[in-house]
Amino acid sequence: MLGLFGSGSLAGSRIALIITVALQVFLPGYLLARTLGKLHHDAQPVTQFTWILAAGLSMTIVLGAAARLLEAPLPAYFIVLHGIMFALLWITPSTIEETQESWHFSRRNLPYYLIVLISCLVVTTIAYQRNQIRVRDFEDQTVFVSLADWLAHDPDDAGLRSRRAGVERGDIRWPTDGWTYNHAAWVRTSGVPAAQLLWYDINPLLAWTIPLVYFALAYQLTERESAGALTAAALTVVGLLTLDSLVYGTPGLSFGQFALFQLNTLRNASTALMLPLSLFVALEYLRKPARQNLLVTALAGWMLVSLHPRQTMIFQATTGATVVLWWLAQPSRKRAHHGIALLIVLASLAILPLIQRSQQFGAIVRQTNRVEENLRSNDTEEQSDSGQFITLNDVPVFGATYIVRPTSVFYHPVITASMILGLAAIAFWRQTLAAQYIFGATLVTLFLLFTPLLTPIYVRLISVRLVTGTVFALPVALTLGLSIDLIWRRLSQNHRVKWGAVLVYLVLLGLTLFEPLSISASARDQIRAANQLQSTRDIRASDEALLENLQSHLPTDNRTILLTPSEVGTYIIESIPHTLITGGRRSRNRTHGNTQRFFNKPNEDFETIAPFFDTIDNDFITQRAVDYVIVEAGDTRLPQLWLQPRRFEFVDSPAGYVIFRVNDDGGDESSNALFAEMNAVYATLVTPRWEAGAFKLERDIDPAVWQAIAATWEDRLALAPDDNLAQYGLAMTYTLMGEDEAALPLWANLSEQHPNIFIFKEAIARIQREMGDTTGAIETLMRDFAGDSPQIQLLTARTLMSETFFFALSDTQLDMLLMAIDAHPILWEQFVTADHPTLVRQQAALLASAGRWEASAQWLDKLHEIELSPEEMVTQAAFALTQGDLESALNILKPATDSDWFAAKAHLHPDRWRDENNIAAQMYQVLSTPSASSNASILWALYNASSPYVINPTVTQNRDGSLQINAVFGNVHQRGFPVQTWYVTVANQDASIQYIEMEVPAHFPNTITTSASFVVTSAEIIVDLPEGIPTLTPALVFIEPRYSETVTFPEAIVNITLNRPEDATPPADAETIHLNFGDVITLDSYTISTNENTVEMTLYWETESTLSEDYQIFVHIVDDAGNVVAQQDTAPVNGRYPTSQWRTHVTIADPHTIVADEPLDNGDYSVRIGMYRLSDLTRLAITPTDSRVVDDSLLLHHFSSP
Known part of the structure; x- marks a missing residue:
């Protein structure tokens, strides 16, 4: 064994956890099942395993519940557990006359064993995949993790009910929560953290046993391994079809999630595993009434009682209905005695739930009354709590009443089918115990949910929130499995058919898990959707960094109370021993209101925002003996914490958080009182110039409301010029009242003395920007950027990558910001991407505004996948298209x-x-x-x-x-x-x-x-x-x-x-020519004259359609030898009228004057013209061609030089 205190080389590993569970659950279960005579050599192996599991869980959970109730420490629990195991080792096993045939291995049943094995593997895999998110601020799970962690580490208060410091009573179930106590024992022994166990490991650790339990249940009732295998397969398939309750299913009711794949809360564990185990032992008692079976039934029932009242009531109702039908099928005095004994056991299970409900009876009645009032207020079906009830008016005898809305429980066709088949089992109720249980459980479920008189009573007994969960009383998997087995028995004589069934089962699983073909709401789709929806609530890298940092700073042997944001506070009490937090869920938490106020969240106790640390905060910290304060780097109270070092001693600043140790020094009471006045004035403002930690200096404000406070700060500062807290108070007051010029030197002084407080530097930049000096503001923020801490760098980047400043950033400055962001992705996630998807989108747009297409498209990848919208997809696709990547x-x-x-x-x-x-x-x-x-x-x-x-x-x-x-x-x-x-x-x-x-x-x-x-x-x-x-x-x-x-x-x-000219009219003496240059340009006519070494001409052009390119016109004067002696290359009209600007069907007069550089020699000369594309010097073809056209140049004129 690893040892009671988690020592050993394997401590903290999953192997250690597996060994621990084997020794603390399966070994005691083996000894108890052996003692009860359940492990005879000719029993079916899976049923033997199920007896071991039922005995082990029942004994250890009930023992844990007793230890929790008595507030016994874990060493005492270990001693008692080992004492019981030692005693069981020496007790002679009991014998019970076995009515079932002896089991023998048969190769013909190998396909059935393979189906069960596949079911176990699939369930284990899905249980792992579906539960890889550690949800932040999720009290329903945190309470079990935190209490297990507390109990595992030698608590100074073994009876603690909550690690929320303001909770004095806690939930009434916690004093008898044996399952969480077991977890604490596993954590203590294995060294595996409670958070690791309950968020990630417990589901795959135990989920594989659930198909085996259902196999054993079906085999016990039918003595057919085919029935067991088909029931395990039905369980798996139904679970895969209904494994999501967030997107595809009904919240709280999805069979797959809450009755198969998730075991990490009391409700889910009791539904998925403990309830079928309890039914297994209870039905075994009806099959074979014996004291041993009644004893283990009582033990399993009390196991359920310690977990959750709903499953206890389901167990009582369904088993009680089965007892009645069992007796009616073969009425006898002996059966009556056995049945009454079981009913007495079932009745005894109501004791603890009734005691627990009595302590909450007033709240349950008020909640039920509120629902009933809503139902009576309107005759429509929609007037109900969450739409889960239907109002029935003028019902004979009962008058106005209500029942559960059928669609809220029959949310999937497979649930409806199992209900119909369950009722059909009445045809066999006299013949088999299986039919008695299936029909009885189905009928009692329908009575509880859909009977006008009974349903309101049941709702008051179980509570509005839990009533629809009664649907888990329907034996869905068993009903479907045994129904299929009825048909299967006629087909399975051929051995090939059995193997064909395995293949069909594999194909069905493959289709829904891997989805090679598109299947709506497949298991793959449901897993993806559920995990995607929860991904934004998963623990962040910054949170993990904070936890690691706190482990090194917090005391390891003393109780520590922390004031933290609720979101991260839940992680702290799950992972760090001896810690309590003031935040968390409001219920029964007297510190909730003050904690919410501290972190600027309105609540029922404080309805207005109070952004400044004041006397209320200080008194709260003192009264609640807070040891540490943890705030985010952008928190509005952070400057005041920094500026009171004797009261708040800086510890560290990991991953976007800042940690302070609270000292006994009372702090600056007079300053805190003045900040309380500021909070009071701030609460009256509609549009303050500083809101949620962001400056809004463009807003107008009435300065009069702040004048008295400003005068008080001025007086204090006159008496103590070096008082930084007074400087901050006055600087903020001036800023809030619009006196920016007066505030600027105060902010500058504070920034110089405290460069680690970003708000001081930001205030300077914001004021400079408001005064029109954007460049100066950026220089202020970027000053010493390379030497700043990563937190300051990324807060700077977040400020500059905004509409206010981005346009004025240089490329060099932008590159520096992007490099800092890339270097610290954890911080950037904490500051921007985790909680501000709109800001991410805006930053992507800003990068695009700078022409950085690739960076903009990649920036959108920082969004959580759940936040991705069609618009972002279009953005990225548009950028790919612009790059030619279809x-x-x-x-x-x-x-x-x-x-x-x-x-x-x-x-x-x-x-x-x-x-x-x-x-x-x-x-x-x-x-x-x-x-x-x-x-x-x-x-x-x-x-x-x-x-x-x-x-x-x-x-x-x-x-x-x-x-x-x-x-x-x-x-x-x-x-x-x-x-x-x-x-x-x-x-x-x-x-x-x-x-x-x-x-x-x-x-x-x-x-x-x-x-x-x-x-x-x-x-x-x-x-x-x-x-x-x-x-x-x-x-x-x-x-x-x-x-x-x-x-x-x-x-x-x-x-x-x-202002292009209108249509030109060629003179009467113009030479008409009508030649085409290219496809659409026509030279209509021209005039030309020569004088010594000068040629003057006007070309009259026209185009049939708009030209996309600009063409150059060349004019060459060529001598007899073919040499160009003078030339001109220009756009039309001396470069002023590019061809791309030409109008269609408008005659353009294009004058040209060519002057030779030197006087022309005597001889004959010719003038040739043409057009060409400037980019590649390609000439436009001239058509039609004749002797005047050579090499796409046109002979326009001959002349002689004297």
Whole structure:
């Protein structure tokens, strides 16, 4: 054995835990089952194992309950347990006349054994996968983990009921909670932490036994291994179909989650394992009435009693109904005596639940009365608590009453089917004990839930919250398994059929677990959805870092009380021995209100926010003997804790938290009192300039409400100029009253003295920004950035990566921020990504505004998967498209077409994932389906686009002089900073002169026919130019998408020639030529004249359609030898009228003057012209060709030089 105190080389390992459970549960169970005569050599092995398990759990849990009630320490429990085992070792085993046939191994039954083995493996695997999240601030689980941890570490108070410091009574069940006491024993012996045991290990540790228990139960009732195997298979399949209660199932009622795969709370463990074990031993007594069986039935019943009253009542009701039918089937005095004995045992089990309920009777009655009043207030079915009841009016005899809503318990077809088959078992009730139990359990369940007179009484007895859980009384797995076995017995004579059944079972499991084909609500879907929905509540790396840090700082042998945020406080009491917290759930917790107030959370005791540490906080800490205070790095009270070092001694600052030790020094009482006055004034404000720890300096405020407090602070500071706490109080007061200039030197002094307090530096930057000095504000925040602590660096990054500052960051500064974030992902998760998905989206949009597409797309990966919306998927797909990666875009979008993939997301945010809002699925359909629609072509504009915001812009000038801008506009950050306007500027070529600026509201119509109209849209913008702009003025048009003045996305710049001339009329002497240059340009005619070494000509051009490129015109003067003696290369009209600006079907007069550098020699010369593309010097083809066209140049004129 590892030893009573967790020593040994294996201590703390899962192997140690397995050995511990074997020695502390299975070994005592073996000895007790042996003593009771349950382990004879010819018994079925699985039933023998089930007896060992039932005996071991029953004995140790009841013993643990007694030890808990007597507040006995664990060593005493170990001594008594070992004493009992020693006594059992020396007791001669009892003998019971066996009525079943002796069991012999048969190879023909190998398929059945394989089915059971597969069931155990599947259940164990799912139990592990489904329970890998340690939920924060989940008191229903924390209470068991924390108490097990407390009891395992030599507590100074073995009777403690809660580790919430303000709880004086605790839950009435805890004094008899033997299951948690057992866990403490396992923790003590194995060295495995309680949190590891109950959050992760206990489910796979014991879940594999549940199919075996059901196998044994079915075999016990039928003596057929086929019935046992099929029952185990039915249990597994039903569990897989109903394993989620959050997204697909009914909260609290999913069979798979609460009756199979989850064992880490009293309710779940008693439902999934202890209830079928208790039924197993009780039905064995009816099958074979003997004192030993009655004794172990009583022991198993008291095991249930110590766990949960609901399962106790289920056990009493179903077993009692079975007893009645069992006697009625064969009435006799002997049976009556045996039945009455069992009923007496069942009745005795009500003692403890009645005592417990009597202590809560008033609360249960009030809750039930409230529900009944709601039901009476309206005749509609909907007027009920959680919709779980139906009002029945004018019922004969009963009048107005109610029953449980059937749909709230029959939430899945398999549950309904088991109910119908259970009632059908009446056909066999005289013949078999199995039919008596199945029919009796089904009938009594229906009576309790759906009988107008009985249901209200039952509700008052069991409570509103627990009543629908009575559905677990239905023997679902046993009913289905035995029903299938009835048919199976006729088919299974052929041995191949048995192996075929194994194959079919494997196929069914494979389909639902691995989903090679799309299956709605498969086990794979349910596991993913449930884990995804809970993922945001999982323990964070920062929380784990805090726990590790506290282990090294907190005393190991003394009780320690901590004031912490409730979310992390639950982890502390689960993981760190001897600790108590002031926070946690409100119920019975007298410290809840003050704790919530300390962390700025309104509650029933304090309805207003109080952001400053004051006398109420200080008195609370003193009265409750708080030893340590833990706050997050951005907490509003943090500066005051830092500035009172004698009262709050700094300990450490791990992973976004700051830890202070509380000393006996009373603190600065006068300052705390003045801060209390500030809290009182703050509570009257509607729009304060500092809210939730964030400065809102743009807000207006009436300074009068703060003047008296400011004067008091000024007087204090005059008496003690070096009093940093007074400086902080006055600086904050000035800031809140709008006296920023007066506050600035105070903040500067505080920042210089306390560079580790970020709010001081931030206040300076915010004031500088409000005064218009954004660059100075950024320099303030970035000063000594490399030398700052990681916490300060990331708080700086969070502040600068915002709408307020981002636009003014240089590339170097942005790179520094991104490097710091990448270097400290745990801190960044704590500060931003864990709780602020909107901020993550905005930061991604800001990165896109800086043209960092890849970084923006990757930034969205920081979102919790459950927070991913169709808009983010579209954003990432749009960026992939702009890079020409269609395959990646489709891969990103495709999951949005699977409703099971986004089931959890739709459960949390149903509005985002409705068909009309699922733009990711719509975009996928457009991209994956060839379409000639205009919307599809608009969406394809993103492909290989240089920017996803302004795509393929064109600017033309209308006849009336206005500019017409046409483009495809993108809006890819709809949940971050969506495009609100398009800002258009028209300026000259060097942007030194702006002709006009205008802002146009952006409009992205939403339709469900295609995502194109939502993600991108084709829009037209008309810009009216001012008068006085010269003809053919080269200009630039800037098109900038904007969210605001500070959040702007990459602009598009388009060249344009303003005020283009009207249609030119060639003179009468112009030479008509009509030659085509390229496909659409025509040279209609020309005029030419020569004079010595000068050639002057005018070309008259026209184009049939708009040109996308600018072409150059060359004019060559060539001598007889073919040498170019003079030339000119220019855009039309001396470079002022680029071809891309030409209007269609408008004649353009294009003058050219070519002057030779030197006088021409005597001789003959020719003038040749042509057009070419500047980018690659390719000439446009001239057609039709004749002798004048050579090498795509046109001979236009001959002349001689004298």
